[in-house]
Amino acid sequence: xxxxxSGDVNYExxxxxxxxxxxxxxxxxxxxxFTCPEGGSADVSEAIIDFVNKNKDRIGMTFxxxxxxxxxxxxxxxxxxxxxxxxxxxxYHFS
Numbered sequence: 288x289x290x291x292x293s294g295d296v297n298y299e300x301x302x303x304x305x306x307x308x309x310x311x312x313x314x315x316x317x318x319x320x321f322t323c324p325e326g327g328s329a330d331v332s333e334a335i336i337d338f339v340n341k342n343k344d345r346i347g348m349t350f351x352x353x354x355x356x357x358x359x360x361x362x363x364x365x366x367x368x369x370x371x372x373x374x375x376x377x378x379y380h381f382s
Contacts, residue, residue: 296327323358
């Protein structure tokens with residue numbers, strides 16, 4: 288299954304991820320195309336990182352476009368198979 292997550296990292300994004308994963312059948316994998324041009328919630332990004340890392344054998348991620356703030360944190364912290372596409376812009380900061 289392929290899932291596209293874009294926009295602010297928020298509860299709705301996390302809900303989309305959970306629903307897509309719960310819709311998988313045994314042996315299926317989820318591939319996520321992820322862009323985050325506006326950052327978002329730090330606590331939700333931590334939940335997404337935790338979820339992806341606990342299911343890293345069934346989740347892969349491709350990062351593209353813009354990865355700002357929470358989006359960059361997710362890219363740096365997930366341990367699943369991941370790729371960042373050429374020309375992707377990113378911004379990371381401490382809050």
